[in-house]
Each structure stands twice: as C-alpha cells, then as structure tokens.
Amino acid sequence: MIHEILPVGPLQCNCSIIGDQTTREAMVIDPGDDINDILSVIRKHNLQVKQIVITHAHIDHVGGAMKLRSATGAPILLNQNDYALLKMLDAQAAWIGVASPGKVEIDHSVTTGELVTAGSHTATILHTPGHTEGSICLYFPAEQKLIAGDTLFAGSIGRTDLPGGSMQKILHSLHDTVLALPDETVVVPGHGPLTTIGDERATNPFLVKR
Numbered sequence: 001m002i003h004e005i006l007p008v009g010p011l012q013c014n015c016s017i018i019g020d021q022t023t024r025e026a027m028v029i030d031p032g033d034d035i036n037d038i039l040s041v042i043r044k045h046n047l048q049v050k051q052i053v054i055t056h057a058h059i060d061h062v063g064g065a066m067k068l069r070s071a072t073g074a075p076i077l078l079n080q081n082d083y084a085l086l087k088m089l090d091a092q093a094a095w096i097g098v099a100s101p102g103k104v105e106i107d108h109s110v111t112t113g114e115l116v117t118a119g120s121h122t123a124t125i126l127h128t129p130g131h132t133e134g135s136i137c138l139y140f141p142a143e144q145k146l147i148a149g150d151t152l153f154a155g156s157i158g159r160t161d162l163p164g165g166s167m168q169k170i171l172h173s174l175h176d177t178v179l180a181l182p183d184e185t186v187v188v189p190g191h192g193p194l195t196t197i198g199d200e201r202a203t204n205p206f207l208v209k210r
C-alpha cells in the first residue's frame, strides 16, 4: 500500500494519499489545502485518484476538495449529516482568518458499513458523530489502519464546542465504535502524530473506562 501523509494548510490537517502499487488507483482523504503539493505526490507515484473522501466538513479538511476534483475528476464523498456545516464554509473561513474556498459540491453521502476502495485496498466507513454530526472514520481491516479525522488524536479527542459538536456523542462514538477496533490498529488522526488504538485505550485521559 502506498500511504503518504501530508500536513496541509495553516492548521496542518493530515491529508492521506492512499494508492495501490499494482493498479495505481488511489483515494485522497481530507485535501484541506495545498492541492499542488497533493498533486505532486500523486504524480510522483503515478496514481489515478478515484475517490476524494472528507472525514468532516470543517474547512481545514474540505477546503481543497473542489480543486482536487477539477484536477482528477474523482467524486467527493461526505456523510450527509455534515451538509449543513458545509453550507457554513464562509463563516468557518472567517473564524480562522482564511479565504473562503467557495461552494463545495458533494457527489455521494457515505455512512457506516459502506466500502470505499483504492484498487485492492478497501476501507469500511464508520459514522462517528460528536466532533461534528457527520464525522466519519475510515477503517482498513487488512492493513489494520484507521483514518480518524478529528474524532481521535494522540492523547486527546476532537473538540465538541463548534456547531454540531456533542461531547456525549463523541464519547459514545469512541467507546462503542473506535475502541471496538483491535489494539494493533494504527491511527492516523486529523492533526498531529500517529498513534495506535492500544496506546489510546491505555493512556488517553478521555478514554479511561467509564
């Protein structure tokens, strides 16, 4: 599996580029910004982007999606519970003091149980509301890898004080969905360093057993 993680934009969102070494098919997760850098990685590996997956509709994760769609022709996937947040991109841009990316069009909604593929690599979608209503994680069972968006960080969890956020829901998502994964699972959070489910289960102060 080709997996490049590129921190993009002023908030350094972890954009994942995942490709199949044989078929060269790829998916890009959370192309928040710096689309030229993302396209260089895609060209370097000679990949063809088939899916653009957005873990949630915060501007630092979705801001570059339309540019990437124009460059690759790949559809943009987002859970429909975040469509309302997506309509607030101008307000979100004002919060963090960046230019608005304009309107983002979603091609398909994705939710729990649906599969997203890049060649032979398959991710199961897990709907994990709490950071936002439509937050999702992507779980690659064969590779034991979780792309967690802003639901789980190394030593912390996503903030719940923005519109659509809920502490009760994120704790429910973490305990019932995310911690159900095996300890060996490598977690790629939406920001910051990688971790594992086992490390977070043992040491994350938000995840000590209720």
Ligand SMILES: [Zn+2]
Residues within 6 Å of the ligand: 056, 058, 131, 150
């Ligand atoms: Zn976020």
